[in-house]
Amino acid sequence: MNKAQFIEALAEKANLSKVDAKKALEGYMAIVTECMTKREEIVLVGFGTLIPRPQSSRLARNPKTGTPVMIKPRTTVKFKPGKYLLEEMNSK
Incomplete structure (x- = not known):
């Protein structure tokens, strides 16, 4: 959608x-x-929680060349589904 x-x-x-x-x-x-x-959580009871999550820097590889690249630390968002959302998703 x-x-x-x-x-x-x-x-x-x-x-x-x-x-x-x-x-x-x-x-x-x-x-x-x-x-x-x-960096505040958003809690929607029954639906889920949006949680800002810090990621530390890490070493990765350029898929084209194979050379190592350092990825900077950043913040991502984790979604943790709520009880009612999970029940609805798995009821069918």
Whole structure:
């Protein structure tokens, strides 16, 4: 599902116009981005948790040349699914 399809589905499920659904999605993405930048967790009970996770620097290889390359430390996001999401995914 791409962003346009998601907006259409959100509009249908929440009984919103596509314009309002797009604004809601963009607002959600802005809040998530802001929280992840501040290294704050976002807990949506039953659905899941977004957790900013630091990664240390590490040595990797350039797949084309095979030369070693040092990857800088960075922060990634881990999603831990909630109980109800997992139950729904595995019930069928």
